[in-house]
Amino acid sequence: MAWLYLAAAAAFEVAFALGMKYSQGFTKLTPSILTAIAIVGGLGFLSLALRDLPVSVAYPIWTAVGTLGTVLFGFALLGEALTAAKLVSAAAIVGGVAGLKIAAS
Template sequence: MAWIYLSLAIVFEIIFALGASASHGFTKLKVSVITVVGVVGGIYFISLALKTLDVGVGYPIWTGVGAVGTVIFGALIFKEKITPAKVVCFVAIIGGVVGLKSLAGA
């Protein structure tokens, strides 16, 4: 169940990050509310995930996958550029996430 909670935390993290950008400094009410829901949901679900996952595994996966997802959706929604350097960084983050997940049971 912890991995489901972690997955939900990642989704809410991405919603938070994209909403923070789209709210233009919390000047757009509807997007600001979505942003707050994203941050509260993210913290809620990561706290549930960390009841059974080691913080040294769960937190880096949450932030790493959330960062990659934010960049991907930022490119799709806001037309932000994905450069070759960003792709290299994604690969490094994903490699780290895979490594941490494989060590989670160790």
């Protein structure tokens, strides 16, 4: 169940990051409210996941999935460039988190 909580937390993390963009500095009411909900949801589910998962694994996974999701949705929804440098950097993030998970086992 902890991994499902972590997946939900990561989804809320992506929603939080995108919501900040759409809220335009918290000047748009609906996106600002949705962003606040996403913040609470992300932290809430992360805290549930941390009951059973080590913080040294769960937190990096949460931030990595949030980062990767934000990069992909930034490309898909916002028309941001998906350059070779971004792809290599994303692969480095995945490799680093995988290393932390392996080291914790």
